[in-house]
Amino acid sequence: MKVLLVDHVNAIAEDILKKAGIEPVVKKTMPEDELCKVIGEYDGIILRNHTHLTKKVLDCAVKLKVIARAGVGVDNIDVDYASQKRIWVINSPDGNTEATAEHTIAMILAVSRKIPQAYEKLKSGIFDRTQFVGNELYGKNLGVIGFGKIGSRVAEIANVLGMNVLVFDPFASVDKINSAGYKKFEYLDELLKISDYITVHVPKNKETINLINKENIYNIKKGAKIINCARGGIVNEEALKEALNSGHISGAALDVFVDEPNIKDSPLFGCSDSLVMVPHLGASTIEAQIKVAKDTAEQVADVLSGKQPCTPVNKII
Numbered sequence: 001m002k003v004l005l006v007d008h009v010n011a012i013a014e015d016i017l018k019k020a021g022i023e024p025v026v027k028k029t030m031p032e033d034e035l036c037k038v039i040g041e042y043d044g045i046i047l048r049n050h051t052h053l054t055k056k057v058l059d060c061a062v063k064l065k066v067i068a069r070a071g072v073g074v075d076n077i078d079v080d081y082a083s084q085k086r087i088w089v090i091n092s093p094d095g096n097t098e099a100t101a102e103h104t105i106a107m108i109l110a111v112s113r114k115i116p117q118a119y120e121k122l123k124s125g126i127f128d129r130t131q132f133v134g135n136e137l138y139g140k141n142l143g144v145i146g147f148g149k150i151g152s153r154v155a156e157i158a159n160v161l162g163m164n165v166l167v168f169d170p171f172a173s174v175d176k177i178n179s180a181g182y183k184k185f186e187y188l189d190e191l192l193k194i195s196d197y198i199t200v201h202v203p204k205n206k207e208t209i210n211l212i213n214k215e216n217i218y219n220i221k222k223g224a225k226i227i228n229c230a231r232g233g234i235v236n237e238e239a240l241k242e243a244l245n246s247g248h249i250s251g252a253a254l255d256v257f258v259d260e261p262n263i264k265d266s267p268l269f270g271c272s273d274s275l276v277m278v279p280h281l282g283a284s285t286i287e288a289q290i291k292v293a294k295d296t297a298e299q300v301a302d303v304l305s306g307k308q309p310c311t312p313v314n315k316i317i
Contacts, residue, residue, distance in 0.1 A: 001021075001022050001023065001043040001044075001304050002022070002023045002024075002025055002041060002042050002043060002044075003017055003022055003023070003024055003025070003042060003043060003044040003045065003046060003300055003304075004025050004027060004038070004039070004041075004042040004044070004045045004046070005024055005025065005026045005027070005045075005046045005047075006026075006027055006028065006029055006030065006045070006046075006047050006048075006050070006051045007029050007047045007048035007049070007050045007051050007070075008029075008048065009026075009046050009047070009048060009070050009289075009293050009296075010070075010289040010290050010292075010293035010294075011293075012290055012293050012294050012297070013046055013070075013293040013294070013296065013297035014026065014297075016294065016297035016298055016301060017297055017300065017301060020301035020304075020305070022043075022044075022300075022301060022304060025042070029050040029051055030051065032052065032054060032056060032057060035051065035057050035060075036056060036057055036060040037060075039057055039060050039061045039064065040060050040061060040062045040063060041063070042061070042063060042064060043063050043064065043065050043066070043304055044064065044065060044066040044067070044068065044300045044303070044304060045061075045064065045066075045067055045068065046068040046070055046293070046296050046297065046300060047067070047068070047069060047070065047076075048069070048070050048071055049069075049071060049073060049076050049260075049280070050076075050260075051076065052076045052077075053067060053076065053077045053078060053082070054078055055078055055081050058078060058081050058082060058085055058087070061085075061087070064085075064087050065087060065088065065303060065304060066087065066088040066089075066090065066299075066300050066303040066304065066309070067082060067087055067088065067089045067090070068090050068091070068296035068297070068299060068300050069089070069090070069091040069092070069296070069313075070092060070095075070289075070292040070293055070295075070296045071091065071092060071095070071096050071283055071292055072091055072092070072093050072095075072096055072150075072203075073091075073203060073204060073230075073231055074089060074091055074313050075203070075204040075205070075231060077089055079313055079314050080314075082314060083314040083315065083316065086316050087316075088303050088309055088312060088314065088316055089312065089313040089314045090296065090299045090300075090303070090309040090310075090311055090312050090313060091296070091311060091313055092291065092292040092295040092296050092311065093149065093311055094149065094291070094295075095283075095288055095291035095292035095295055096150075096282065096283040096288050096291075096292060097149045097150050097153055098153065098287070098288070099282065099283050099284070099285040099287065099288035100150050100229055100282040100283055100288075101150050101153035101154045101156075101157060102157070103229055103255065103281060103282045104150075104154045104199055104201075104227060104229045104282070105154065105157050105158065105161075107227050107229060107253035107255065107276060107278075108137065108142075108158075108197060108199070108225075108227055108253065109137070110253055110276050111225050111227070111251040111252065111253040111274070111276045112134050112135045112136075112137060112225070112251075113132075113134035113135075114132045114134050114274075116276050117132065117273060118132040137158070137161050137162065137163050137197075138161065138162035138163070139162060139163070139164070140163050140164070140196040140197060141163070141164045141166055141194055141195045141196045141197070142155070142158045142163040142164065142165050142166065142195065142196070142197045142198075142199065143166045143167075143168065143191045143192065143194075143195030143197065143198040143199070144158075144165060144166065144167050144168070144169075144182075144199055144201065145168050145169070145188070145191070145198065145199070145200045145201065145202060145211070146168075146169055146200060146201035146202035146230070147167050147169035147172040147176075147177060147201075148169075148172075148201060148202075150201045150230075151167075151169070151199075151201030151202075152180070154199060154201065155167065155180065155182060156180075159180075159181065159182070163197075164183075165180075165181070165182040165183070166182065166183050166185060166191050166194070166195055167182050167183065167184050167185065167191075168184075168185045168187075168188050168191045169184075170186075172184070188211075188216070189216060189219050192216060192219045192220045192221070193219060193220070193221055194221060195220070195221060195224055196221065196223075196224055196225070197224065197225050197226075197227065198212075198220065198224060198225070198226050198227065199226075199227040199228070199229070200212070200227070200228050200229075200230045200234050200235065201229075201230050202230060202234060203230075203231070204230070204231035204232075204233060204234060208231075208234050209233050209234065210233065210234075210236045210239075211234050211235070212226065212234065212235040212236060212239065212240070213236045213239050214236060214238070214239040214242070217236070217239045217240065217242075217243045217248070217249070218243065218248060220243075220248070220249065222248055223248075223249075223250045224249060224250065225249065225250055225251040225252060225253070226240065226249055226251075226252045226253075227252070227253045227254075228252075228253075228254050228255065228256055229254075229255040229256065229282045230256060231256050232254075232256040232257040232258040232259070232260060233258045235252075235254075237257070237258055237266055237267050237268050238267050240252055240268060241267045241268055241271045241272070244271060244272040244274060244275060245271065245272060250274060251274040251275070251276070252272075252274070252275050252276070253275075253276040253277075254268070254275070254276070254277050254278075255278055255279075255280055255281055255282050256280055256282075257277075257280075260279075260280060261279065263277070263279070295310075295311075299311065
């Protein structure tokens with residue numbers, strides 16, 4: 001049996017597969033047509049978020065039994081079609097939690113204290129403190145949209161920093177949120193109106209695309225800041241550009257974009273000095289990459305030996 005590893009999955013996955021008697025084959029990220037030519041050789045695939053498993057690719061995957069996403073989000077995989085073809089889709093829902101939560105807090109601090117902008121100015125040889133006066137986090141309202149593993153961990157760290165945590169998540173219980181010392185909001189607009197910072201931690205799907213959009217972005221408290229370390233498109237890029245340029249939103253920090261890696265095609269590219277942008281680094285820690293590679297490789301080995309996966313995304317009947 002052979003398993004394809006793409007998107008720079010940590011090498012620990014290779015060792016685990018070899019010990020299970022499975023041949024790992026490492027290749028670079030491939031476009032759809034190139035992937036279609038080779039995918040038929042493999043019993044499994046481990047990928048991150050760069051490779052897209054479309055219907056066209058899955059139709060060519062005649063031997064494929066398992067797709068393993070080394071991370072959480074599976075929006076680059078046609079899960080429904082994989083289920084129709086009786087292919088397991090698994091992920092690693094815990095491996096990236098700490099890395100992404102810490103990265104979110106780092107982005108909040110970066111946009112608050114204008115750290116990237118100050119660094120660029122100093123690097124150019126200009127020592128100027130006057131234009132980089134920022135904001136403190138202590139006592140500010142942090143609106144957390146999505147109270148899953150990452151959102152709840154962000155809330156926990158923010159609470160230690162003295163922020164007031166406000167939560168919008170229709171699926172999280174009031175008792176769970178209240179017991180942590182936070183306040184739950186039943187309606188998104190209510191949270192938007194009083195949050196000084198808004199951070200999104202929801203999966204990308206039909207319900208969450210453009211969750212922050214041209215209509216409700218102006219319901220956000222004037223001068224607030226937006227952080228997105230979840231998925232591109234949850235915050236509408238054109239709407240954010242307009243709100244930044246008008247001054248209604250005082251700053252934003254984005255780790256993710258609609259069209260990655262084609263950042264120059266984004267309406268946000270170069271649109272505002274108050275925008276912090278980094279290239280999808282939320283899970284990019286040594287520790288997180290080892291965790292997700294180990295987790296997914298072990299599950300792939302289990303599936304290919306006839307066992308059930310621990311964290312399936314779909315159901316195979």
